[in-house]
Amino acid sequence: MTGSIRFILNGELREVSDLPPSTTLLQYLREQAHLTGTKEGCAEGDCGACTVAVGRLKDGKVDYQSINACIAFLPTLDGREVVTVEHLKSKTGKLTPVQDAMVKCHGSQCGFCTPGFVMALSTLMHNTKNANDEDIQDAIAGNLCRCTGYRPILDAARMANKDKDRALPSDAKALKNIQRTKMFAYEAGGAKYFSPVTVAEFADIYAQYPDATILAGGTDVGLWVTKFHMELPVIIYTGNVEELRQIKETPDGLDIGGAVSYTEGFSALAAYDASIENLLKRFASVHIRNAGTIGGNIANGSPIGDGPPPLIVLKTKLVLRSKAGARTLNLEDFFLAYKKQDRKPGEFVEKVIVPKKPAGVQFRVYKISKRFDQDISAVCAAFALDINGGKVTEARIAYGGMAGTPKRATNAEVALNGQSWNEATLQKAMTALDKDYTPMTDMRASAQYRADVARNLLKRFYIETTEPDVETQVYRYAE
Ligand SMILES: Cc1cc2nc3c(=O)[nH]c(=O)nc-3n(C[C@H](O)[C@H](O)[C@H](O)COP(=O)(O)OP(=O)(O)OC[C@H]3O[C@@H](n4cnc5c(N)ncnc54)[C@H](O)[C@@H]3O)c2cc1C
Ligand code: FES
Numbered sequence: 001m002t003g004s005i006r007f008i009l010n011g012e013l014r015e016v017s018d019l020p021p022s023t024t025l026l027q028y029l030r031e032q033a034h035l036t037g038t039k040e041g042c043a044e045g046d047c048g049a050c051t052v053a054v055g056r057l058k059d060g061k062v063d064y065q066s067i068n069a070c071i072a073f074l075p076t077l078d079g080r081e082v083v084t085v086e087h088l089k090s091k092t093g094k095l096t097p098v099q100d101a102m103v104k105c106h107g108s109q110c111g112f113c114t115p116g117f118v119m120a121l122s123t124l125m126h127n128t129k130n131a132n133d134e135d136i137q138d139a140i141a142g143n144l145c146r147c148t149g150y151r152p153i154l155d156a157a158r159m160a161n162k163d164k165d166r167a168l169p170s171d172a173k174a175l176k177n178i179q180r181t182k183m184f185a186y187e188a189g190g191a192k193y194f195s196p197v198t199v200a201e202f203a204d205i206y207a208q209y210p211d212a213t214i215l216a217g218g219t220d221v222g223l224w225v226t227k228f229h230m231e232l233p234v235i236i237y238t239g240n241v242e243e244l245r246q247i248k249e250t251p252d253g254l255d256i257g258g259a260v261s262y263t264e265g266f267s268a269l270a271a272y273d274a275s276i277e278n279l280l281k282r283f284a285s286v287h288i289r290n291a292g293t294i295g296g297n298i299a300n301g302s303p304i305g306d307g308p309p310p311l312i313v314l315k316t317k318l319v320l321r322s323k324a325g326a327r328t329l330n331l332e333d334f335f336l337a338y339k340k341q342d343r344k345p346g347e348f349v350e351k352v353i354v355p356k357k358p359a360g361v362q363f364r365v366y367k368i369s370k371r372f373d374q375d376i377s378a379v380c381a382a383f384a385l386d387i388n389g390g391k392v393t394e395a396r397i398a399y400g401g402m403a404g405t406p407k408r409a410t411n412a413e414v415a416l417n418g419q420s421w422n423e424a425t426l427q428k429a430m431t432a433l434d435k436d437y438t439p440m441t442d443m444r445a446s447a448q449y450r451a452d453v454a455r456n457l458l459k460r461f462y463i464e465t466t467e468p469d470v471e472t473q474v475y476r477y478a479e
């Protein structure tokens with residue numbers, strides 16, 4: 001095997017050929033490049049101390065997104081540009097507006113979290129001409145500060161937002177020179193890494209190494225290494241396979257590739273209903289959403305993943321591909337039991353097919369977690385009811401966090417089908433939910449809480465669809 005990892009770091013080409021593939025970008029920055037402005041707090045994507053901007057070519061320009069360097073494996077940066085806090089400067093060569101405002105608004109005390117906040121805000125300012133308060137809060141929801149408090153940081157963001165000097169340094173030409181047209185193969189420290197660029201290449205190499213770890217956004221896999229110290233002898237990366245990164249609108253709905261990020265995939269789905277957009281804001285943090293993928297969220301089979309419940313009630317099909325060809329199944333049938341999925345050796349998630357939502361279908365998704373931002377669901381509920389002339393002709397309900405897999409509420413659905421959509425039917429369906437699930441108690445919620453919340457979310461759905469003027473939304477901050 002050959003090859004060195006090539007990427008642009010703060011305007012300079014870097015080539016790495018001797019570090020194991022599961023070396024994180026953060027380890028490289030601090031230990032090899034001696035760029036210690038990027039900090040390590042949690043090493044699991046939760047605190048944002050390691051936030052950097054990563055650029056990749058999109059339509060000839062560099063598209064920057066903030067990510068957590070602590071869980072990004074170095075080879076995934078091949079063909080990308082990395083900007084760290086050391087590289088920021090204003091047009092006059094002085095502090096950037098974000099850095100300057102952090103000083104003027106006293107947005108930093110011990111300073112440990114500050115580079116992460118500065119990078120999160122600088123990426124926001126680069127991408128958004130005039131960020132509003134909601135945008136600002138969203139951009140830094142994945143960044144923790146233990147001593148300053150958030151108000152001065154918000155003040156700093158608002159002040160910087162008024163400045164026009166907001167572009168990150170960019171070098172599209174240098175990036176073009178390091179793009180690959182064929183699979184990148186890398187080996188170091190006894191471990192192998194493959195980054196195919198076509199689906200056919202992916203299927204071939206996975207057939208050759210059926211025990212390999214598929215790596216997508218690494219928001220799970222990264223933690224296997226940083227927290228569980230797992231060895232990953234062979235890794236196959238989805239992030240450079242163009243077909244897996246596409247979202248296609250078809251006459252029947254949307255085809256979303258397995259390596260499409262949460263940010264992009266769920267933004268496309270937001271047209272189905274505003275509650276999807278609300279769910280997206282509640283999904284982890286912007287940095288995790290930029291990395292984590294639809295395929296990864298499904299393939300990991302987590303019972304508390306936020307993607308499956310809404311996709312299941314929207315009748316999503318899952319396309320699995322291997323060297324032998326592709327097969328299509330209903331998404332709900334993929335989840336067999338706790339952490340057991342219907343995936344044969346050599347198969348990977350190629351795409352999901354989300355049908356158009358027919359007119360007349362009432363759809364909502366709700367997430368319940370202890371915090372608004374950056375928290376895993378205790379319960380995630382999705383409802384799609386086809387209501388004609390006041391009667392439910394088809395009910396589809398799915399919950400996450402209530403069983404060992406994301407699961408349909410078949411008893412509640414039976415209680416609704418063919419019935420008038422009224423209070424009496426609602427009560428029957430709420431009672432039927434008790435037969436559908438035996439939730440467990442864990443650190444996120446007790447079994448009783450989960451059961452109560454599941455019933456009450458169905459009630460909330462009923463209220464929202466029958467009394468549209470009643471305000472039921474949950475906001476990040478009370479004004
Ligand atoms: C701080 C933090 C917050 C989080 N918050 C949330 C949250 O709010 N809601 C939520 O649902 N999840 C959350 N997660 C979990 C995680 O982000 C998701 O499960 C994520 O979508 C996983 O996708 P990924 O692309 O990062 O997958 P990876 O970590 O790369 O992979 C996950 C698994 O899927 C497999 N895989 C990936 N792609 C494919 C493919 N195309 N075909 C076959 N197998 C594949 C991998 O081999 C691995 O087993 C959070 C994680 C972190 C670290
Ligand atoms: S070190 Fe905490 S998110 Fe990376």
Ligand code: FES
Binds near residue numbers: 107111114144146
């Ligand atoms: S300034 Fe100390 S953690 Fe934020």
